[in-house]
Amino acid sequence: MSLLRATSRGRTLSSVSSSVPFPFLPWPSLPNREPDHPQPTSSPSTEKNATTVIRVLTEQRSADLNAALEATGIVPSPELLSAVVHSSTLSAAATLSLYRWSNGRCPGVVPVIVNALGKARAFDDAWTVLLSNPPCEEPSFAALIRRYARARMPGAAIRTFEYADARNLFDVLIDSLCKEGHARSAEAYVAEKKKKDPLWSPSIVCYNIFLHGFLRSRRFRSAERLWRELQREETVRPTVVTFGTMIEGLCRANNPDRAVQILEVEMRTAGISPNEITCNPIVDALAEAGRFKEALAAVEKFPLYGISPNISTYNSLIKGFCKNGDVAGASKILKRMIKEGILPTTTTYNYLLKLFSREGKIEEGMNLYERMVRSGYAPDRLSYHLVVKMLCEGKRLGLAEMVMREMKGKGVASDLATGSMLVHLLCRLRRFEEAFMEFEGMVEKGVSPQYLTYRMLKWELGRLGRTEMAERLTRLMGSVRCSRKLPRSYRGAGKGRLTEEMEKKKAVLRKAQALAESLKLSKGGGLPESDVATARSLVGCIRWRVYAG
Structure with a gap:
């Protein structure tokens, strides 16, 4: 039975939607459209084996792990190890047992294990594995450098690079330090290298990484200083990627006027032609700020640069109109892009769903969702999340449950937000065993549930006298790392009701x-x-x- 024909108080959802005044939205007919959500990267057998291995590693005692893994009869493979490591947060002891079980029978295991041990902050064990498998490969050192940077240990990351003595890893080091907020350490290290070798100069890739790091950490003065230094540099010239990085960073910082100056003046002086990478961020920033006349004027200039608006350009405009609550404006952009032969994507319609969810317009949102499915679009995870959130806030729990069931039936995996919403929904429907099973499934997939979700479910199970299930829930929560803080609005037991x-x-x-x-x-x-x-x-x-x- 289709969700869209489900009855609600004697009326079909279609009849409810058709009776609601709704701005005309053009819907292209795409009966053979492929789903927009990503396809599984591993086979069902690999996922099943990964679930079995994760269960053994998390439930068995450390002394019995090797024998328990052998007893499964599963043959290790690179795909299996990647699925296990990326789907769970393993302890150092469990990761080492996984390494001993797969070593010698699975090529390429060292970088995966080193990355997992670095994720667990077990750097001594990571070095033991790395050095016991000569010759040491660059991917292993790269994984270690990134994990040191993420653990706020920039000095250790630099020493690892120097020990590896591989020039190819220099950009990896600078990129890791800048992405994790250690741009100052990266800057000091480059200055030290320049002091030791006056003839040495960073590559343009290194400059691009620094620009991105400074802008990401909102160090705009440092970014402008580096930009001026790059203009004076004789051995290195900025590329279109450099200009795109600077323009995008300025637009993210809500400074599109300076970005327009770089696009129209400095790029022309440098003799570099703009492209979509340099123009689209400006349109996005202007539309985000509600400056629609300027955003549309910027789009009109695209032919002067020899480029045409693409799906990213139109999505930026639609996002801006939806943010400002202008459905009619979004509809005009939608009609224009279809007229120019650019078909909207699921992301395009998600912006409209977000608008209806925010304003509590359930009928309009469900009308959009129905027409979206009817036109051949496959809702992605965000689509389902927005629809379910809208229905839950509107107390349409029956329809919300059916949407979640349809989501699972189509193989769309849930994330933290969607899984937590499903647990809360099942609790409101007083189906606590299913809520517990969903909670358990989140932990098995490597998703750390929110502490608030755990407290709510535990209180409900305790109130019903399900002490055994409540204890299992506590053990599950103890096996993951998460914040134990509760929001200030939390009023105690259950769904926030008064004691x-x-x-x-x-x-x-x-x-x-x-x-x-x-x-x-x-x-x-x-x-x-x-x-x-x-x-x-x-x-x-x-x-x-x-x-x-």
Whole structure:
């Protein structure tokens, strides 16, 4: 049974949607369109074996891991190891057991194991594995450098590069340091190399990485200084990628005017022709800021540069209109792009779904979703997330459940946000066993559930007397790393409802307020002023006891 024909209070979803006034949106007919969500990168057998190996590594004791892995009868392969490492957060002991089980029978295992050990911050074990398999390969050193940078150990990353003594890894080192917020350490290391060898000069790739790192960490003065230095450099010339990096960084920093200056003045002076990479960020930043006249004027200039607007250009415009709540403007852009032969993608329609979800327009959103599916578009994970969120907030739990079921039936894997939403939805439907199974599935897939989701589900299971399942839930939560902080808006047990004690306090306060109102009404009937003052004092005392007690 199709979700879109499900009844709700005796009416079909189609009839509800068709009765809602909705701006005309052109929908191309694409019956043979391929799904937009990514296809599985591994076979079902590999995923099944990876799940088995992960279960053994997380549930068995360290002393029994090797024997338990051998008892599975699974033959290790590079695809299997990659699936295991990328789908779970393993301890150092479990990772070493995985290495011993696969070493000698699986080529290319060392970089994968070194990366996993670095992820677990077990760098001594990572070096042991690396040095026990000569000759050491560059991918292993590259993985170690990136993990040191991510662990906020820039000095160790630099020493690893120097030990590897491989020039090909220099850009990897600088890129890792800049991406993880260590641009100052990377800058100091380059300055030191220049001091030791005055004839040495960084490559243009290195300059591009520094520009990206400075702009990403919002060090705009450093980026401008490096930009001026690059203009004076004689041995290195900026490329279109350099200009694109600078323009994109400025646009992300909400400075499209400076980006336009670089595009129209400095690129022309350098004799470099603009392309979509340099022009699209400007359109995106102007549309994001609600400057639609300037954004559309920038698009009109594309033919002067010898380029044409692409799907990214139009998606930026539609995103800007949707952010400002202008569905009619988004519809005009949609019609224009289809007229020019550019078909919208699922991402295009996700911007509209996000708008309807934000404004609580359930009928319009479901109308869009229905027409989207009917036109041959396959909703992706974000589409389902927005639709389910919109339905849950509108208390359409039955439809939300059907959308989630359809999502699973089409093989769209859930992430942290979607999985958490499903657990909360099942709890609201009072289907706690299914909620527990979904929670367990998230942990098995390597997704660390939110602590708030765990607290809510544990409270519900304890309230129903399911102590054994609540203990299993606690063990599952203990096997993953996550923040134990709760949001300030969290009011305690369950779905945020008031506890029994708070309900009693509220009842006392309501009685006190009723007493105060009755005294006010009686004041005109001859009640002495002193009695009214005494009653008011009594109400204030009760109020203080309610909130201070």
